[in-house]
Amino acid sequence: MKPLLEHIANAVNTPFFLYHESMIKSRIEDVLNVFSTVDFQPTFAVKANANPFLLSVFHAYGIGADFISRGEFEASRAGGIPTSKMTWNGNVKSEDDMLFFSKQGIQNVNIDSIGELQKWGHLKKNHNVPLPSLFLRINPSIEVSTHPYIKTGMKQHKFGISLHDIDTCLRIAQEVGLTLQGFHIHIGSQITDSDSFEKAYSTISKLSRQYGFTNINIGGGWGIPYFDKKQLDLQQMKSFVTSLFSHFRIWCEMGRYLIGEAGWYIVRACENRESEVETMCITDGGMNHLLRPSLYKAHHSFSSTDPIPQKKSVRIMGRLCETGDILVPSTVQNCPKEGSLIAIHQSGAYGFSMANHYNGFPLPAEVFLSQNGEWTIIRKAESNTCFLDQCDSGERYDITH
Template identity: 30%
Template sequence: MPTQKTSHPAAQETAPEANSAHGMFDGVDLQRLAERIPTPFHAYSASAIRQRIGELQAALAGLDATICFAVKANPNLAILQLMANAGVGADIVSAGEMRRSLHAGMPPERIVFSGVGKSADEIAGALAVGIHRFNVESHDELLTLQRLAEAQGVTARAAVRVNPDVDAHTHAKISTGKAENKFGVSIDEARRWFAERGRLSHVQLDGLHVHIGSQILTLEPFRLALQRVAEFWRELEQDGHSINSIDVGGGLGVSYRAGTDQPVSASDYVNVIRTALAGYKGRVLLEPGRYLVAEAGVLLTRVIRVKAGVERQFLVLDAAMNDLQRPSLYDAWHDIVPVSNASRPLTTYDIVGPVCETGDTFARGRELPGCAPGDLLLIKATGAYGTSMASTYNSRPLAIEILLNQGRYAVVRRRQHFEEMIAGEQPARNWETT
């Protein structure tokens, strides 16, 4: 693979952490910030994101590699602009994510389009702007891509997403590489696509793609999946098929539970890629999402009240499941700590929000220093799949988002106004018949 000699000063930085003992995050005093901006709000550390990008870029040194941020993890324009400024591209799964990426300054040649349900309109729009590559997930999609590219008089670059039937040992709802999952096609089917690719006049089928799941904390699933992809790549080359791109997906896990989660390092992960793809001379694409932004984000929230139940005490927060769905959706753990360093006896709480759902629960049986109404809490590692999965359930407005950077902060999404929430709604005045 061609060598790219690039310096990555960000890799030398020390990533800031949300330090509850001192209430600081990326040089910003969170207590004072919460006095200026009403909770709940999401705060992201630009320094932490740059460090993660730098670590991955440094590990990839010498490889012809392109990092494409999985936009679904956090689509805020300020985050995408930060990625673009660092030379990172985008992995998109919708036309909306494509428009966000382009608006943020990511060039089309650094955008790849993934997803099992691309519509004809989305494909046509992506062809029109000249995105780099389509990760194709079904034969019907391949034929649709051929038809639409021919209609526009362009040639689409495409990779087949193979499903290697590898268990990522992650939560069932974020596992994507087993035969029972909806993503990708079997290697047998992919083999037939390449055998028939001469019929594709307007699709250049010259890539492979694999992605087996998210929040993966061991190297073995990556190693096994990439070994199977590498075997297929070598087979295809022996049969005369040029493979100019191998997309190794994403899935690198992060630490949601201090002392328990032990994520793999970027360098160890890239070494697995180097070993599996030894001798490969094409481009390697990577699609990290959670790895780049999860631990760079926190959700600031205040205690509304402490409710004593018959069997347990409830800590009721002003943040809710509409602000952070992961605990409700996946039973996901997030560390939750007080911002104040006041010494108080430990108390066991169920930590919940105000939404009228039993599932609006952030934690059960969690020990915290005794809390009182008005206390400020920090829910950690919310930079990925926090605001991107948020909703206005119970007619709660979307939360504020703030970018922190070495002692400064900027609001990058203001709190949604009620009028904005109902802007698309109207009384039924104009009745029509079909």
């Protein structure tokens, strides 16, 4: 692998993201297998990774897109995904966007609140446009074990309609002439405990029977093994999926599970600084490209092309002016030699899609490694001054008017 990585690094410069097709394929197969006994309509949650080339890979496997914004919608279209295979999620939706996406013919939308339901009623009354299929996102009040910032299914969270408000929503829908197609649920992200999904899937299947819906959107949330190696029990998942969902059409929006382990963030070790307790390996990457360790205290695993045996722990850091600019927290592992390449694993999901221009560094390149060993640049690195592009439009406004 070292010669290949060096070869790519010479062509695109470090840092960069590298995705490998074989892992994407294997994860798609895992998911399809869990749902093989039910009527299954999968979409990929574009928020996890919006590269159009990768979206086209999912499209080739019959997987649609779950998008949040016009940007993610356009990325999905650029990946060749037809609007008839797109679901729109969003915490607050503008009427302008509602009209736009309806005109584009998207397939489904998940309604997040009573206020939003009323807006759809308003749109129907005022515009003669076919609406997408409407799903009601419910908040099931289920606690899950994951980072607090990515739990979404409890009372204190801003997402979805409380179970007590379902009847009110159905009454409003009837009053404004809307037909709902089913319920949607998404209890959080990076969940590796299958019991939480069993609870959520049972709740939504029971409610769907009660209200006579045949469509269910189960969201995403499947966790992957980071440094802790915890993973979902797919056998168990398959068993309750089969028993709970055999009479339903199941939609899903899976992000991390499909792309997380298929991506590496590749950086170069620039300087090893020794403290009494550990070696700080400073790289040319940073939290501007891989935010998860700083934002969620995520612990990714890593490997390097030239590891030096050592007994101390090593911390992989970025080059930004932030103490929290950590790529891998202290780990007892061989230390990357200065000048070597380091692969930060599990970086395919919420890596590039959360990257930013902090400290004025450009966004990095993305590279795809196909199963036959060919590699393709699927996004070029930005120029050093790209973040200035929209500044100084030259327009001046007079505040007295």
